[in-house]
Amino acid sequence: MTDRETISSLFAADQQSSLTVTNIQGDASTRQYFRARTAEGAFVVCHDPAFNSGCADSYPFLRVQRLLLRHGIAVPRVISVEPENGLLLLEDCGDQLLQNMFGSPLESSIPDRYREIIDLLVRLQSITGKNNEIPFSLSFDREKLMMEFDFFIEHALGSYFAGVLDSEKILSLRCEFEAVTEILVRPRHFVLNHRDFHSRNILIHRDRPVIIDFQDARMGLPQYDAVSLIKDSYVSLGEELSDELKSRHYQALRGHSLTSMSYDEYLFYFDIMAFQRNIKAVGTFSYQTTVRKSRAFEHSIAPTLRYLPEYITARGELKKAGSLLQPILERISTAP
Numbered sequence: 001m002t003d004r005e006t007i008s009s010l011f012a013a014d015q016q017s018s019l020t021v022t023n024i025q026g027d028a029s030t031r032q033y034f035r036a037r038t039a040e041g042a043f044v045v046c047h048d049p050a051f052n053s054g055c056a057d058s059y060p061f062l063r064v065q066r067l068l069l070r071h072g073i074a075v076p077r078v079i080s081v082e083p084e085n086g087l088l089l090l091e092d093c094g095d096q097l098l099q100n101m102f103g104s105p106l107e108s109s110i111p112d113r114y115r116e117i118i119d120l121l122v123r124l125q126s127i128t129g130k131n132n133e134i135p136f137s138l139s140f141d142r143e144k145l146m147m148e149f150d151f152f153i154e155h156a157l158g159s160y161f162a163g164v165l166d167s168e169k170i171l172s173l174r175c176e177f178e179a180v181t182e183i184l185v186r187p188r189h190f191v192l193n194h195r196d197f198h199s200r201n202i203l204i205h206r207d208r209p210v211i212i213d214f215q216d217a218r219m220g221l222p223q224y225d226a227v228s229l230i231k232d233s234y235v236s237l238g239e240e241l242s243d244e245l246k247s248r249h250y251q252a253l254r255g256h257s258l259t260s261m262s263y264d265e266y267l268f269y270f271d272i273m274a275f276q277r278n279i280k281a282v283g284t285f286s287y288q289t290t291v292r293k294s295r296a297f298e299h300s301i302a303p304t305l306r307y308l309p310e311y312i313t314a315r316g317e318l319k320k321a322g323s324l325l326q327p328i329l330e331r332i333s334t335a336p
Contacts, residue, residue, distance in 0.1 A: 144218075152280060164328055271315050
């Protein structure tokens with residue numbers, strides 16, 4: 001646990017007397033976030049245990065932060081770092097998440113905000129770099145995608161939904177996951193992806209989107225981030241806006257010469273990628289619930305699984321996986 005005394009080392013002596021520290025609820029990761037206030041203003045402190053195991057120059061968060069900043073993508077500024085304690089002192093960009101717009105007085109502006117964010121996403125996906133440097137050296141290859149599928153098998157099927165599927169059906173389902181992975185590993189179509197591009201990782205600060213939690217950026221199909229945004233586990237956009245945003249994303253990719261796919265191909269890979277991404281999310285939520293003993297994500301399991309029939313119905317490639325998952329889908333059909 002990071003304490004006030006440790007965090008105070010980030011500040012000058014004349015600021016430490018007025019320092020107050022409060023927890024900020026983070027996403028499903030091992031990182032801790034705090035809001036630190038001094039007479040000079042408010043700041044965000046991130047404690048990442050992985051930071052103190054290496055040097056600052058090789059730390060993915062800092063590498064990706066500098067990359068995005070150089071290309072005009074709004075991200076929090078890094079004020080100082082303390083690798084020996086795993087600490088980063090960051091600009092405080094407030095707590096108005098994109099998610100918070102839903103059910104608020106700003107709800108009528110949601111479509112325009114999402115159109116803006118789709119355009120921002122394509123700017124991010126336009127960024128290129130050296131293949132041997134992070135984040136361009138990382139990708140959604142077979143190993144990564146299957147690791148995410150296996151995480152779902154272990155923590156969703158083996159724990160949260162334990163006993164719903166027998167071992168033979170789980171083995172058959174894993175074979176279907178292998179087939180889905182083969183479809184999705186298409187390096188010639190890969191672009192840079194944020195990797196967690198959803199409504200809890202986009203702040204609205206000074207009336208513009210600010211991207212956070214970008215340290216896991218890697219190469220993959222452009223649909224990966226679009227799926228994260230449009231088929232979000234935390235909010236529902238509705239069919240009309242979802243369809244518009246898919247089209248907008250595709251047209252922007254074409255306009256930037258980032259894809260050679262036809263629109264039908266784009267939609268095909270969107271659905272297959274959405275299946276994988278939502279399965280991955282359910283694995284994470286199940287892990288948080290059963291292993292980390294956190295109930296903060298359990299209520300997102302059912303809404304995420306409810307996306308799956310749409311893809312299963314649309315794509316024959318998912319039919320067998322959908323049949324095997326049917327007992328799970330039936331179980332959550334009446335959940336809140």
